[in-house]
């Protein structure tokens with residue numbers, strides 16, 4: 220069946236170094252054909268962030284089913300094994316009662332949403348996880364990248380390919396300035412509650428030839444339960460990487476470890492459509508080296524800060540990008556988003572050079 224879908228690459232400001240993002244229209248996510256799905260998968264790999272406007276009607280069930288279909292189709296040659304794909308969401312998060320794979324995130328008190336009652340949503344604030352913080356009197360005007368990450372447990376199931384987020388209710392739009400606070404003077408003006416994206420592919424492209432050779436030929440063994448292990452460690456003021464202060468948990472403080480669940484992954488992953496390599500290393504022990512390799516890729520002119528409107532449905536390529544929650548919301552700034560994160564079926568592909 221022919222598809223009428225329209226894909227228009229985003230046009231970024233003059234001087235911007237952002238080389239990803241596209242707007243998608245003329246597709247019904249609840250009744251997408253196989254052709255539509257194939258086009259969306261190709262676009263997700265090629266443009267990394269896809270924005271679809273006016274999707275507020277999407278039910279949590281349709282949201283989940285679409286995300287599941289997208290991730291299955293995106294597994295490409297690896298087949299449509301509809302194996303029991305686990306949700307990567309932690310059980311204590313707020314989820315839609317009748318569609319547990321869909322998480323409710325946001326800010327403020329919500330009396331009822333999709334059958335979930337008396338939700339006290341808390342927007343992540345950098346004061347809980349950064350080594351230094353912005354002074355209280357500046358907190359509504361200035362903010363930070365909370366934590367650059369990909370959506371992955373990095374333990375057990377293969378990481379998700381595409382994450383999807385729907386903006387349901389947003390507070391009144393205002394601007395905030397992200398401060399990097401790392402001595403560079405770097406700043407970025409962003410809309411309140413943006414999600415910031417940086418390209419792991421650009422991060423790789425910016426490396427010296429020597430560093431490229433290093434990351435192409437190196438694998439990383441992740442800690443067991445890495446996010447629990449590093450839960451108390453603080454991050455740099457840029458939200459990138461962790462500072463080593465010996466705050467990680469000891470083995471006996473972690474849940475039981477299944478050695479088969481420990482992940483060993485290449486430091487860069489190949490995009491199956493464009494063949495570009497993305498630098499993707501997270502929560503690893505080699506922190507100082509990693510920070511030096513990753514920091515150039517989050518320079519202000521390389522960061523896409525999505526300007527949310529209610530009804531926006533955003534699909535992003537989790538294995539190609541890094542993303543960060545951004546902003547300081549006041550308690551009465553109510554925001555409701557629905558997010559779906561589904562584990563993949565296969566590990567990402569590395570560069571051929573890895574042995």
Ligand SMILES: [Fe+2]
Pocket residue numbers: 368369370542
């Ligand atoms: Fe995330």
